[in-house]
Amino acid sequence: MINVAVLGYGTIGAGVVQVLQTNADSIEQKAGDKIVVKHILDLRDFPGDPNQDLVVHDYKIIEEDEDVNIVVECMGGVEPAHTFVKTALLQGRSVATSNKELVAKYGAELIGIAKEKKCNFLFEASVGGGIPIIRPLTQCLTADVIEEISGILNGTTNYMLTKMEEEGCDFDEVLKEAQEKGYAELHPEADIEGYDACRKIAILTSLAYGKQLDFEDIHTEGITGISAEDFLYARKMKKCIKLLGKSWTDGRGHLYAMVCPMLIDDHHPLAGVKDVFNAIFVHGNMVDDTMFYGRGAGKLPTASAVAADVVDCVKHMGTHIKMIWEPDKLELSDFGGFERKYFVRMGEEVSLEEIEKAFGPVSVIEVENVKEKAFVTGVMKESGYHKAADKFDNIRSMIRIDE
Amino acid sequence: MINVAVLGYGTIGAGVVQVLQTNADSIEQKAGDKIVVKHILDLRDFPGDPNQDLVVHDYKIIEEDEDVNIVVECMGGVEPAHTFVKTALLQGRSVATSNKELVAKYGAELIGIAKEKKCNFLFEASVGGGIPIIRPLTQCLTADVIEEISGILNGTTNYMLTKMEEEGCDFDEVLKEAQEKGYAELHPEADIEGYDACRKIAILTSLAYGKQLDFEDIHTEGITGISAEDFLYARKMKKCIKLLGKSWTDGRGHLYAMVCPMLIDDHHPLAGVKDVFNAIFVHGNMVDDTMFYGRGAGKLPTASAVAADVVDCVKHMGTHIKMIWEPDKLELSDFGGFERKYFVRMGEEVSLEEIEKAFGPVSVIEVENVKEKAFVTGVMKESGYHKAADKFDNIRSMIRIDE
Numbered sequence: 046m047i048n049v050a051v052l053g054y055g056t057i058g059a060g061v062v063q064v065l066q067t068n069a070d071s072i073e074q075k076a077g078d079k080i081v082v083k084h085i086l087d088l089r090d091f092p093g094d095p096n097q098d099l100v101v102h103d104y105k106i107i108e109e110d111e112d113v114n115i116v117v118e119c120m121g122g123v124e125p126a127h128t129f130v131k132t133a134l135l136q137g138r139s140v141a142t143s144n145k146e147l148v149a150k151y152g153a154e155l156i157g158i159a160k161e162k163k164c165n166f167l168f169e170a171s172v173g174g175g176i177p178i179i180r181p182l183t184q185c186l187t188a189d190v191i192e193e194i195s196g197i198l199n200g201t202t203n204y205m206l207t208k209m210e211e212e213g214c215d216f217d218e219v220l221k222e223a224q225e226k227g228y229a230e231l232h233p234e235a236d237i238e239g240y241d242a243c244r245k246i247a248i249l250t251s252l253a254y255g256k257q258l259d260f261e262d263i264h265t266e267g268i269t270g271i272s273a274e275d276f277l278y279a280r281k282m283k284k285c286i287k288l289l290g291k292s293w294t295d296g297r298g299h300l301y302a303m304v305c306p307m308l309i310d311d312h313h314p315l316a317g318v319k320d321v322f323n324a325i326f327v328h329g330n331m332v333d334d335t336m337f338y339g340r341g342a343g344k345l346p347t348a349s350a351v352a353a354d355v356v357d358c359v360k361h362m363g364t365h366i367k368m369i370w371e372p373d374k375l376e377l378s379d380f381g382g383f384e385r386k387y388f389v390r391m392g393e394e395v396s397l398e399e400i401e402k403a404f405g406p407v408s409v410i411e412v413e414n415v416k417e418k419a420f421v422t423g424v425m426k427e428s429g430y431h432k433a434a435d436k437f438d439n440i441r442s443m444i445r446i447d448e
Numbered sequence: 449m450i451n452v453a454v455l456g457y458g459t460i461g462a463g464v465v466q467v468l469q470t471n472a473d474s475i476e477q478k479a480g481d482k483i484v485v486k487h488i489l490d491l492r493d494f495p496g497d498p499n500q501d502l503v504v505h506d507y508k509i510i511e512e513d514e515d516v517n518i519v520v521e522c523m524g525g526v527e528p529a530h531t532f533v534k535t536a537l538l539q540g541r542s543v544a545t546s547n548k549e550l551v552a553k554y555g556a557e558l559i560g561i562a563k564e565k566k567c568n569f570l571f572e573a574s575v576g577g578g579i580p581i582i583r584p585l586t587q588c589l590t591a592d593v594i595e596e597i598s599g600i601l602n603g604t605t606n607y608m609l610t611k612m613e614e615e616g617c618d619f620d621e622v623l624k625e626a627q628e629k630g631y632a633e634l635h636p637e638a639d640i641e642g643y644d645a646c647r648k649i650a651i652l653t654s655l656a657y658g659k660q661l662d663f664e665d666i667h668t669e670g671i672t673g674i675s676a677e678d679f680l681y682a683r684k685m686k687k688c689i690k691l692l693g694k695s696w697t698d699g700r701g702h703l704y705a706m707v708c709p710m711l712i713d714d715h716h717p718l719a720g721v722k723d724v725f726n727a728i729f730v731h732g733n734m735v736d737d738t739m740f741y742g743r744g745a746g747k748l749p750t751a752s753a754v755a756a757d758v759v760d761c762v763k764h765m766g767t768h769i770k771m772i773w774e775p776d777k778l779e780l781s782d783f784g785g786f787e788r789k790y791f792v793r794m795g796e797e798v799s800l801e802e803i804e805k806a807f808g809p810v811s812v813i814e815v816e817n818v819k820e821k822a823f824v825t826g827v828m829k830e831s832g833y834h835k836a837a838d839k840f841d842n843i844r845s846m847i848r849i850d851e
Contacts, residue, residue, distance in 0.1 A: 064591050064734050074658065075590040075772060169588060175735035177580075177588030184587075185572060185580030187478040188467050188755030255477065314741055317720040322737075331467050331752035332578040332742065334725075338717055339738035349734035352591030360770045367763045369478060 046079045047359050050107040052129055053120035054087040054100065057143050057170070060348025061117055062096055065355070072352065076359040083113060086129075104129055108136070115358050117351060118142040127151055134158040134166060139362070141354035143170035143347055149244040153257045153372040160365050167354035167366075172245040173198065175346030176339035178325050182252050183368050189329025191253040193293040195447070198245040200321035200342040201229045201236040202268050202288045206306075207319045210285060215273045228321060238267035239288060239304040246290030249325070250302055252368070253292070256375035258302065264380045266305040270442055277412040278388065278419055284308040285316050286444065299378035307447040308388055381428030386446040390419045392439035403433040417441065449482045450762050453510040455532055456523035457490040457503065460546050460573070463751025464520055465499055468758070475755065479762040486516060489532075507532055511539070518761050520754060521545040530554055537561040537569060542765070544757035546573035546750055552647040556660045556775040563768050570757035570769075575648040576601065578749030579742035581728045585655050586771050592732025594656040596696040598850070601648040603724035603745040604632045604639040605671050605691045609709075610722045613688060618676045631724060641670035642691060642707040649693030652728070653705055655771070656695070659778035661705065667783045669708040673845055680815040681791065681822055687711040688719050689847065702781035710850040711791055784831030789849040793822045795842035806836040820844065 049065070051058050062082050065072065073079050084107050085099045094100075104125075107113055116133040118140060120126045126147045130140050134155060142148065148155075148171045159166040169179045173196070182191075197203050201223060208219045220237070223229035235241045247260035268288050279286050287309055292302035309316055314336045318324040323341025328334055340346035357366070389404070393416050400420060401407060407420035422430065434440055452468070454461050465485050468475060476482050487510050488502045497503075507528070510516055519536040521543060523529045529550045533543050537558060545551065551558075551574045562569040572582045576599070585594075600606050604626060611622045623640070626632035638644045650663035671691050682689050690712055695705035712719055717739045721727040726744025731737050743749035760769070792807070796819050803823060804810055810823035825833065837843055 068591060068593055068734065071593050072591055077770065176738060177584040177740075180583055180588050181580040181740075184760060185583050185753070185756050187759040188471060188475055188752050190471055190474050312722075314720065317717065319715075329752060331471065331748045331755075333746075333749050335579060335740075335742035337580075337584075337738075337740060340736050343736075345734045346736050349591050349732060350588070352734075353588050356590040357587060364767065367480065 046081055047076070047114045048081055048083040048112045049115045049117055049355060050084040050086065050113045051082060051117045051119065052086045052104070052126070053118065054085045054089070054091060055119065056344045057347050057351065058085065058117070058119035060344040061119060061351045064345065064348045064352040072356060076356045078359050080355060080359060084110065108132060114138060114362070115355055116140045117355060118144055118147070119351065120144065122146055123150055130155060130166070131158065134162055134164060137162045137164050139165040139167070139358035141167045141351050141358060143168070143351050145171040145241070145244040145248065149247045149260050152248060152251060153370045156368055156370050157372065163363060163365050165358050165361055165366050167357060169354050170347045170350035172248050173323050173325055173337065173339065174341040174343060175349050176323060176325065176337050176341060177350070178249070178337045179252065181337060182249065182327065186327065186329050186332060186335070189331045191327060191329055193328040194246065194249050194253060194325065195289050195291045195315065196242070196246060196249065196325040197287055197315055197318050197323050198242040198290045198325070198341065199236050199288060200323055200340070201233065203318065203323065204228050204321045206268060206271070206286055206288065209271065209273060210276050210279070213273055213276065216269065216271060237269055239265045242288060242290040242304045246292055246302060246304060250292040251370050251375060254300070254375055255369035256371050256373045258375040258377070262377050264303040264305070268306050271306055272442065274390070274415050275442060275444060277415065278390070278410055279308055281410055281412050282308065283311045285311060287315060289447065295383065299382065300375070301380065301383050302377055303380065305445060307445050309447045381431070382426060384424050384426050386424055386448065387422045387430050388419070388444045388446055389422065389434070390417055390441040391437055392441070393417050395437065395439065403436045421446065449484055450479070450517045451484055451486040451515045452518045452520055452758060453487040453489065453516045454485055454520045454522065455489045455529070456521065457488045457492070457494060458522065459747050460750050460754065461488065461520070461522035463747040464522060464754045467748065467751045467755040475759060479759045481762050483758060483762060487513065511535060517541060517765070518758055519543045520758060521547055521550070522754065523547065525549055526553055533558060533569070534561065537565055537567060540565045540567050542568040542570070542761035544570045544754050544761060546571070546754050548574040548644070548647040548651065552650045552663050555651060555654060556773045559771055559773050560775065566766060566768050568761050568764055568769050570760060572757050573750045573753035575651050576726050576728055576740065576742065577744040577746060578752050579726060579728065579740050579744060580753070581652070581740045582655065584740060585652060585730065589730065589732050589735060589738070592734045594730060594732050596731040597649065597652050597656060597728065598692050598694045598718065599645070599649060599652065599728040600690055600718055600721050600726050601645040601693045601728070601744065602639050602691060603726055603743070604636065606721065606726065607631050607724045609671060609674070609689055609691065612674065612676060613679050613682070616676055616679065619672065619674060640672055642668045645691060645693040645707045649695055649705060649707060653695040654773050654778060657703070657778055658772035659774050659776045661778040661780070665780050667706040667708070671709050674709055675845065677793070677818050678845060678847060680818065681793070681813055682711055684813055684815050685711065685824070686714045688714060690718060692850065698786065702785065703778070704783065704786050705780055706783065708848060710848050712850045784834070785829060787827050787829050789827055789851065790825045790833050791822070791847045791849055792825065792837070793820055793844040794840055795844070796820050798840065798842065806839045824849065
């Protein structure tokens with residue numbers, strides 16, 4: 046029998062307990078051992094909850110209970126999650142977590158401790174919720190050199206962009222609706238400013254290259270500047286607008302990463318990813334294009350991934366599953382150096398001659414009832430785009446084009 | 449240093465050698481050891497090939513070379529592949545294979561031997577080519593009870609159906625074109641009759657439920673009956689036609705499996721899977737919908753998956769990665785018992801009254817320039833459909849609707 050302690054009895058923690066209890070028989074068969082939730086750590090009490098007797102308020106009880114084999118961390122945030130997880134790993138206990146902040150910041154350290162202590166630190170749920178992506182990346186695509194990861198990594202913003210696209214509504218309107226439906230939080234900055242996606246692409250990129258990519262180094266833009274008009278142009282260009290977390294190599298030894306809204310072709314596999322669904326597109330030098338799709342958030346999908354990590358911890362009791370993520374810093378190339386096309390909207394008072402003098406030859410895009418100058422540049426460096434754009438004080442929006 | 453013997457130097461075997469040699473540095477980092485191809489078994493010689501000196505014609509040389517650690521099987525077919533693989537596993541050598549016939553027939557036996565001998569029998573490439581699906585199913589979705597697997601599992605037929613949909617051409621025409629392009633074989637039965645997809649859904653279903661599903665038990669229909677007109681109706685219904693390998697439970701203890709063309713909604717994630725791409729849609733009771741997308745065939749994508757299995761064998765030298773696939777037979781429920789809707793086309797001489805007398809209330813579908821009766825039935829059992837259809841001798845086509 047394997048005893049699990051769950052830290053945090055919020056949405057995900059309660060989901061993990063529910064998954065482990067609901068699917069107990071099938072999980073026991075796959076794990077090869079019975080898995081029992083012994084403690085639940087939370088500051089609150091849960092009178093009436095079927096697991097109310099398992100709730101403890103002091104981590105020491107879990108730390109000192111020698112029968113605990115596996116710790117599940119669903120508290121979120123860096124502290125005290127980091128202290129508790131580190132303590133557990135140093136005791137030789139395996140840990141499964143859904144906590145992207147913790148993994149993005151301390152992934153390399155915690156994997157290192159798990160390796161030393163012959164246990165495991167698993168975090169499938171920290172990126173893409175229920176979507177299997179961490180194992181595919183670290184165990185299935187190991188014969189490839191990864192050349193691109195592009196992910197729709199945040200369900201809230203994908204829901205909002207889908208609504209804007211399908212119903213033609215504007216940002217503020219759709220944010221309000223998402224908040225009413227519980228898809229967006231009252232303080233939605235982490236989602237709409239791209240901070241959530243930033244942590245996730247940092248984790249995926251660190252795993253793809255085996256070194257620590259600090260999320261602070263990633264150029265991050267959210268979707269607050271996207272308007273209903275942008276979708277009119279997108280439609281005209283047979284493209285759609287997605288918030289992508291993206292890292293890629295250019296074949297000349299450069300590695301780039303960013304989070305920003307991008308225009309992608311209607312035929313791109315990511316274009317069909319609607320509503321709160323997430324997907325991660327990975328291109329390897331041998332496997333070519335792959336994509337992993339599913340629910341990137343939500344109680345049970347996320348809990349399913351955490352519980353599957355618990356199963357893997359049971360199957361590998363006493364052995365460490367090799368995962369390369371060294372603490373050495375992964376250096377990104379200068380963000381200004383990459384070349385792409387840009388979609389730009391500016392006031393109609395500027396002439397095409399002035400525009401082309403600054404940006405070089407452009408393709409003008411027109412949509413009905415919008416009076417302005419809108420165009421797609423040729424392929425140019427990010428630094429070149431900004432140099433040209435700085436000459437104008439009436440740029441309404443710029444969206445990068447992913448090709 | 450790890451020595452690998454590759455059995456079969458055809459497309460996939462040569463691809464595996466190419467992947468291991470091209471990405472040698474990155475693979476060594478991930479595997480934690482240098483991987484060297486020591487022998488290549490083939491009946492042919494390959495004068496001028498950079499690896500010509502590695503070619504041997506007698507398996508005994510590999511069997512008796514004590515330095516060989518891992519055997520890669522890319523010969524295809526059941527024999528002699530089965531004998532060679534079994535011999536290697538009994539010697540305690542791990543095996544990676546791309547051979548779906550071998551895995552579908554002997555998966556349970558070979559996993560059993562690997563378990564006993566503390567080595568591994570891995571076959572990620574046998575389903576979905578380069579798409580990671582075996583590990584996601586056996587290691588990531590282990591906390592779920594799998595309720596549905598629906599796969600576009602054959603690239604040739606998906607290419608053909610995509611062409612028919614986009615260009616309006618007929619089956620024979622598109623088959624000829626696919627053969628000229630090398631996407632379809634001269635003897636294309638394995639693809640177009642669904643036999644290839646049948647082996648693959650048998651493997652996935654066996655892994656999902658941990659028992660042996662015999663592929664002979666799976667109701668299998670190909671795409672030879674699909675015509676250009678069917679796509680006109682599909683368009684009208686906002687659906688597309690895909691050859692699906694499918695297994696599912698109905699929540700009342702029944703398990704079904706089949707391979708056949710189906711009408712799926714334009715918004716289904718599988719609908720966007722075009723050309724030679726494959727995808728596997730998996731629904732679990734906790735994780736909800738997931739999908740895995742990529743190149744289901746082709747030299748390097750398939751070889752990438754085999755080589756990643758080799759990396760996993762190296763990482764797990766001396767330990768067995770637990771995978772449940774017992775030899776007990778997985779029994780399917782009677783195929784006639786499942787309920788769904790059917791799209792039916794028949795001669796225009798039949799009246800709607802006669803049709804509804806047999807099938808119950810139907811929705812008539814009309815497209816321009818096709819003079820016939822076409823309709824969608826209500827939800828009815830497969831056996832009920834056939835009982836009704838048997839009353840008519842002028843049914844032109846029937847396609848099941850996936851909802």
